[in-house]
Amino acid sequence: MEDHGGIQPMRPEDVKVCVLTIEGTNCEDEMADAFRAVGAQAEKVHLKQLIGKTPPETRKDLEDYDILALPGGFSAGDYIRAGAILAARIRSSIGKEVERFVDDGRPVLGVCNGFQILVELGLLPAFDETMSKTATAALYTNDSGRFECRPTVLRNDNRGKCIFTSSIEKGRTLVMPIAHAEGKLLSLDPNFVQRLEDNDQIVFRYVKEDGSKAEYPWNPNGTESDIAGICNPAGNVMGMMPHPERVITRLTHSDWTRNCRSMEGDGLPIFRSVVQKIR
């Protein structure tokens, strides 16, 4: 029997996921369905329900959930920096609860706009504290200057810290689509990539189909060191630009009619990893 160090993992059906929405989030249905596909309970929750701005019977408490997921979209229109408005709203309302949630070791996933929000919130890269006071990195406009929707190939470069890749072997490549205009991870810190590397915070890198170093369009946005996804130093907060929730089945992969190894989509292992590992 596997040693769980005395703490039993939760049964998947007991895992409660909060999929957070506000106006302009639009990938919440597929995000909730992705968690359901691995047996968890997922609920779409509007930020107003968490901060007590709705009738009492519809209010929710972040404390009651085991996983927090921030789906993609254009929160509040993203008319200023992507993710900035929602991040500011979260920080000013339930910032403390979110910080406690993360300190508690509970997993937080941000995809696309969700990743941008995690960076704006200071939950990523979060080198020195759980939630830095101000953002220390940003997701900047793609080198092409355009919104792009295309498949990408990702390599799992995490050495074992990130809970979301716990069941994915290191070096395995996964195909997932991106759909964003701002996905180039930047920081003013000259040692940014090295620090991520040292802390085992790099989760996914864009690569070519054969696993070799990416260039455009395989690296779709020009991000430094081809980084597609990172986690916090504790490994329980992960943000990524590609959309794993869109490839839960092989049938939504872009080339499945010529390349159909199994019916399982490449996004599924991410959700399975976290739901199996949570305790």
Next chain:
Amino acid sequence: MTGEGLMVKRKVPFELYDINILASKDEDLKRISSDMSLGLSLDEMKVIKGYFEKEGRNPTDIELQALGQAWSEHCCYKSSKSILRQFVFGIDREDVLSRGDAGVMVFDDKHGYALRAESHNHPSAIEPYGGAATGVGGILRDVVCMGAQPIGLADPLCFGPIDTAADLPPGVKHPRYLLGGAISGIRDYGNRCGIPTVTGGLFFDERYIGNCLVNVGCFGIVKREELLRNFAGGPGEVMILIGGRTGRDGIHGVNFASQDLTATSDDDSRGAVQLGDPITKEPVIHACLKVNEQKLITGMKDLGGGGLSCVVGEMALAGGCGADVDMEKVPLKEEGLAPWEIWVSESQERMMCTCKPENVEKILEIFEMWDVSATPIAKTTDSERMRLFWKGEKVFEMDLEFLTGGPLYDRPYTLPKVSTKKDEVFPDLPGNNEVILSLLSDLNIASREWAIRQYDHEVRGATAIRPMVGKLNMTGPGDAAILMPVRGSMKGLAVTTGCNPWFTALDPYKGGMSSMDEACRNIVAVGARPNAITDCLNFGNPEKPERLGEFREAVRGIGDFAKGLGIPIPSGNVSLYNEGSGGVSVLPTPMIVGCGLIDDTRKAVTADLKKEGSTIFLVGKTLDEMGGSLLFRKYGGSGGDVPGVDIERLKETMDKLLEAMDKKLVLSCHDCSDGGLAVSMAEMCISGDIGAEIDIQAEGPDMKRALYSESNSRWLVEVDEKNAASFKDIMKGYAVKIGRTGGNALSIPKAGVSISVKDMRKAWSDPIWKIMGGSNQ
């Protein structure tokens, strides 16, 4: 505003005029129509005068404005309806669930799918970004008000050549600018609402320079028990106005859409272009679907052309009741709007629902949750009249039948002279290698990747077949997209666009048929069965007999095809007056948006060649039909027979091909359209990154026709060698073996063709990138 004596300001603390039409002579009536921008003809003004004579009073400015909206071509189809009735209305099948603001067809036992297309041409010619964006907004609302969740968007667009160096007529914007703006508008709106843009088309021709076409289509999914009506349940109900505030944007949009563009349209009509706000729209969709799911409403309709003036009357009349409206309750963007401006404004992101009074509170609570404004503004009554009040003062009272009835015309038309083989001039051609590369680089063939990748075509995580298919980052053109709208079900909805404006210009009847054929063969190419279509018919000024003749013949072609194949058209849209300054009409453009069903999406087929050594079949018959072909257009040919459709033959072919696909005998399949067999084969090589060797039994000019004729009802099919015999058995005489896959070049030895896949990809990939900027490498 109109002059002395005819307009009398009423003594009320807001702007309201009584218009003295009872005392008006013909000249005055004309002046009133033009000064108030009503867009009504003298005859129509006289009918209105007659109505108010019976009422025994003069109309208010609001009443005349409302008539101007309701009687516009855009709202009442006065020139097109009798033709539509004759040829396309009433093609029925028992799986048509609704012919409301969007058509709804049976998807499976529990669900229906919605489909609808619409034009947003004139606004887009003035302000392409806003025009295209609000076009998307409007079509989304049409689907939502059936109670359906939007699941996909279509965006067929027609522009002048984006590389044109010609002098543009006054007031006309460069096609490159218009295309860039329209794509950005669709991108920003569709992406922000989270609805994938999965099909469409780009058509380039000189004749779109003065008047571009921006058509948008939308598909939705609805539980059949939640299917919604677009009208009130009866008297005594409350009308709730939902969504955005009302402002001065989009005033007289329908009148603007119902006349030709002119050199000064930009200055005159910018106010007719609405402003879109996708981040209001997105929660509006959520909240509207929520109140419907909880069965709190009786009907819903979107505020599109004509704004409140159209929606209130139509919802009441269709529900068999009248309505009393409290206009001062309408939430405004700014103070100081005159009542008539509020009444006809086309401000975006607004919907209207009707409900029983006891449900009002629950409904408002749900909208509050989504921060969407919702305001009860009217009640339905048991009269046949609509009355408007402004702070207690009655400003409007009209018979609803009269208001929304509108005139109907049988305008004179002349039948066009069609192109035939008799007057064919076959052009001189360079060698076939050069011809194929140059066709691949033509703007009407070249890769649309620049546009397609700016659209999120897979948000919602249900896109199984995308607009581009093939190897990662080496993709080529697909035929139809497939969506899997019901989670956990393998059933797919195939969606596509078909149109051939060049055929339609030379032979409108065959052009209408060919556009339908293209939509159907695209659907069949992915393994789905054509189920229903919706159309957006873009033509010129119907008051010119030759333009109306084109319209009539194209509609007849569409109707004959639909009846022959038993394909319903549960919704549709007509856009006339598409003429630029100088009276140049657009190419007659019957845009067909088609839907098909596939029971098991795992059996779907794409156009990219899959492996070396397989057999290539041509399904369908190539005829000597060069009229309107890309080859002729490019190399200066003229005349020739335009491709026709043999419906019975198409039916047989389609059934057999679908049977072979269902038996998994087909590795890849692509339809033959623009550029003929040669271009289709090249495209399959490009997306599969595999060459092919083709052997066609023809010589001399016959070889050229075989390669470039655009005969309808044809597909190229790749079949694994071991299945070739079984495939042929099923297809009987409808498929001919023409070659095999392999190598890294397309070679057709008898035609002297040998071009590497790499060169073909380059010729096909680069042109639009080069003009619009950026690259795919």
